[in-house]
Amino acid sequence: MSKPPFAGKNSSLVRAHNLRAVLNHFLRAGAISRAQLAECTALSNTTITHLIDDLLTQGIVMEADAHSARHNHEGGHRRVGRPRTDLQLNPNARYAVGVHIGIGILRAAVVNLHAEIIHNTIVEFDTTLAAPRVLNRIARLVEKTIAGSRVANERILGLGIGASGLVDYDNGVNVLAPNLGWREVPLRDWMQSRLGLPVTVDNNVRAMALGESMFGAGRDVGVLAFVYGRVGVGAGFVVNGRPFRGSGAGAGEIGHTVMLPDGGDPCMCGNRGCLETLVSEPVLIREAEKLVRRNPRGCLARHFAERNGSRPIERIFAAVREGDADALALIEARARYLGIALANLVNVLNPELILLGGMFAQGSEFFLPVAERVMRERAFAGLGDRVRVQPTQFGWRAGVIGAASLALSAFFYHLEDA
């Protein structure tokens, strides 16, 4: 394993290993006493004392009190009347930067050790731009976001990037992003030399799954799937706390599972009849525009004509909320394909929890009931009955929290090195 950057120059591998075990317990348990730490990590009291003294000196760990033990509220580990000798991470001792690369949109955020957003920025980009120009924009956005956060550079552990499509995690290369026209983009090395920060890169939806597993609804979940829909559709899996990437980093490409064997629409991947040619933002917008042409005085047409700056997909959801039956029928028809895809996912992965993100979360009250019913009907042997399906609670923040979690995982908690 690599040595944590804050562990001191003479830190041995054993010490780094012990440190990781301690930090992981703080991540999972929130406030915990020295004795409990020794018990959970099977380290001696002396080892724990030395590690904690060091972490206290560096300000990474602090004495817990009733008001600051906020990390406990989600994990269900709160115990009443704990002695004051409990310790917890000082969430603002270090920070990480996360960048979510979407199709035509970049989001960046500086987060603390609990993945709470300190400052965030957003910028759109033209998807026809060549990769080097987008990389320049990302670098400038990172610099601007760090400056806006007022966090000192030496407190930033590193940068995590959630990229679109196939990512070679070990080499930090965005191998293929069909919706951006990118091939073999060396994201990690380029950003490291430009920004002088440690950088880690993974698929953006896999990053969201990791973020949920570390800080959100996926804590204490053994097998977690995150399914995201926007311009493309993708999934990310976390199994026993670790991202599952497959043998060639392609695990989770459910957007390109073939739903129609004959005559389907062409997909950006070169195939036809893929899931994302049936249920994705551009497809729903295209179909909604057909409805508008058919009924130019309807509710949907009115929402499309309004000049309120909202995105087309939001206008479709607004029309459905207002009772537009045709728009609802469109979403429900397409949600059935999502349900079939979820049933197939359940049969292959048998997850405990499926979280929906992107437009599936934004319009979850329309997508989820249909998709969930179809998933339960079509999954094998009742496997679908035991899986929980819910929208991500992180909303738009899922992408940046996920990306920052890549950095927190790689450069602080060291979840990859067990």
Ligand SMILES: [Zn+2]
């Ligand atoms: Zn495809």
